[in-house]
Amino acid sequence: MKGPHNIWRLIRTGATFERTGAMTVALEAMEVSPRLRFAARMLGLPFRWLGLKGDPALPPVTRAITALGPAYIKFGQILSTRPDIVGAELADQLKYLQDQLPPFPQAEAHAAVRAELGQPVEVLFSSFSEPVAAASIAQVHRARLADSGEEVAVKVLRPGIERAFRRDIDAFYLAARWIEILAPFSRRLRPVDVIAHFEGVVTGELDLRLECASAAEFAANTEKDGGLVVPRPHWGLSGRTVLTIDWAEGIGLNDLAAIDAAGIDRVELSRRVLTLFLSHALRDGYFHGDMHQGNIKVMPDGRLVVYDFGIMGRLDEYTRRVYAEILMGFIRKDYRRVAEVHFEAGYVPADRDIDEFARALRSVGEPIFGMEANRISMARLLSYLFEVTERFGMETRTELILLQRTMVVVEGVSRSLDPHLNIWEVSRPVVEDYIRASVGPKAILRDLARTARVLARFGPKLPALTEAALVRLGNPDVAPRPAGGRARLVRGVIGAVAFLALGVAIGAAL
Missing domain, CATH: 3.30.200 (Phosphorylase Kinase; domain 1)
Incomplete structure (x- = not known):
């Protein structure tokens, strides 16, 4: 019975979208073809006769989602983090759904x-x-x-x-x-x-x-x-x-009058919100993924308090390095390096022209860097970047969705405290510190040491594996291999032993 029930729920959803006037808005946001829009409107015609539904004071899509209940409200909250899917205007409307x-x-x-x-x-x-x-x-x-x-x-x-x-x-x-x-x-x-x-x-x-x-x-x-x-x-x-x-207890970051009355420096507070988020994302690879103003407050002594840990983001070390290099490339206006990072990470198909991609990235960065400090926007950068990467065949990177969305939200919170905030000026020291620690000779040595520790766990098995390999080489009847295969096997065993020894030495030194 699950199939019919699901179909009925979708019919109910469609009917509610029609009765709230949200269907047209949703189809336009998804850039559905005129033919499919016409078909949807025809299918929804009977439901419009039932009359308007929901709170008419709300925008149509928000009105429909609130009328449909908790699961839809939560899904609307998630979509408010995805301007790449629903567009910036609709994503902004859906932010209303936080606590409704x-x-x-x-x-x-x-x-x-x-x-x-x-x-x-x-x-x-x-x-x-x-x-x-x-x-x-x-x-x-x-x-x-x-x-x-x-x-x-x-x-x-x-x-x-x-x-x-x-x-x-x-x-x-x-x-x-x-x-x-x-x-x-x-x-x-x-x-x-x-x-x-x-x-x-x-x-x-x-x-x-x-x-x-x-x-x-x-x-x-x-x-x-x-x-x-x-x-x-x-x-x-x-x-x-x-x-x-x-x-x-704390003062909501949207209560600027109370913050000023408490004698808290809003400029410093704005910078701290942004730098703390970047530090958590890059340094720890674990960050608060829902940093809207309702989840951050400031205590009378100026300390920030964060609430609600239901949505947290996690990035592996490789993704953090990629993200840091992309940010640093834009900060330094090194668009060729930003393009190279996209190709090295596999974000853009290898058959695309890297020089053309770098030129497209320059068209994203230069207009933004030419703006006054209070108009420079990470949200605008990400919006343009979505357009460019789509043209070059980049698929949606699910591991970066939450990071990108939270970055936009944090920028909005910080900018509300200090409208003149220069996001690049504040971000640069954090990104540079991370790159110095994570993308350089010391990082290479740490990576080798970690690899050696993994190999060391197989140390007790290595003598038996080496002996078995040598027996196969000396006795063709056990496991006949071509000469080239034997040579590769010998080199592999010697290389593994040498790398293990090198890793142990590095690990001891660190």
Whole structure:
């Protein structure tokens, strides 16, 4: 019955989009052909007779998504991070969806805490407030621990949310496959992969133990970062559906009057928001992936507080080096090097002309660098870069999606604090420090040492492997090989032993 149910859910989705006026906007954002737009309008004609649906004060797509419920609201939040798919204007409208659901009853929150933690709220907490924030997946209560009196935030999943999301995600997959079939041009954007990315994000957010682990890891990585506070999770009062974490007060970064009244330097605060994010992304390869103004506050003493660790980004070391070199290339206006990095990383097909690609990149960078400092924009750079890389056959890089989106959001937060912020001037020292530490002779030696440590784990097996190889060489009846093959085998064994010895020496020196 799953197939018919999914089809019915898609029909309901289409009907809601028609009744809110969102269908035309969505089709235009996706650049659907006129023929398919006409077909969609004809199919939706009967539903328009049912009348308008949703809050008419909202833009059409936002109105449709809020009318469809939690899974769609969450998907809308994800799409607000993908201007490469829905366009900058629609992505900006979808940012409205951050916290737009009413809270569920207090009694249900108490029941969820008891079911997860095994004791009633009254035993665990001396106070437990009404919801102070409600989002698509969970809501937050302010509480005080019964034993120590510490103030904490208790996050509780919405009852039945996992089942509801699972049902709607199945329908999303069906819609994505149809889109790829009916609109072949959309395959570059990989609709099914977008849904898979959404599923991964939601799956992580539906298990609050993972968010608890994310908060703990992020706190460990950043404990030496001056001017940053990461609330401490309480493992004993957390589980799959409940998360308890330290309460931390602060001024919202959108409350500029309160920041000024507290005597906090907004220019310095703006720079710190940006440099901390870049440090986490490049230095740690682990960064907060949802750094909008609702998740960052500033304490009266000027320290930043970050909240909500449901969406975190992770980059492997190779991707971090690639990203740093691309950023550094733009900062230095070395467009040839930026082009080379794209080709070396396999981001652009090898059969494309690297000189033409470098020329196209220059057309992206030069207009931006010619602007005044307060108009230089990472968002604009990424928008132009999407256009250029699409022309040269670059597919969407899923590992960079969250990083690129968060960079744009962080820029917006920083620029709201200091409209004259020069993003390149602030970014340059962080990127240069990372490149000095990670792309150079010292980095090569570290890579060799790490490789040697991996080979060393096979050290106990190496004598037996060497003996077996030599036996095969000396006894053709055991494993006959051509002469060239024997020579390669000998060189391989000797090379492995020599490399292991070199790696051990380097490891000892480091």
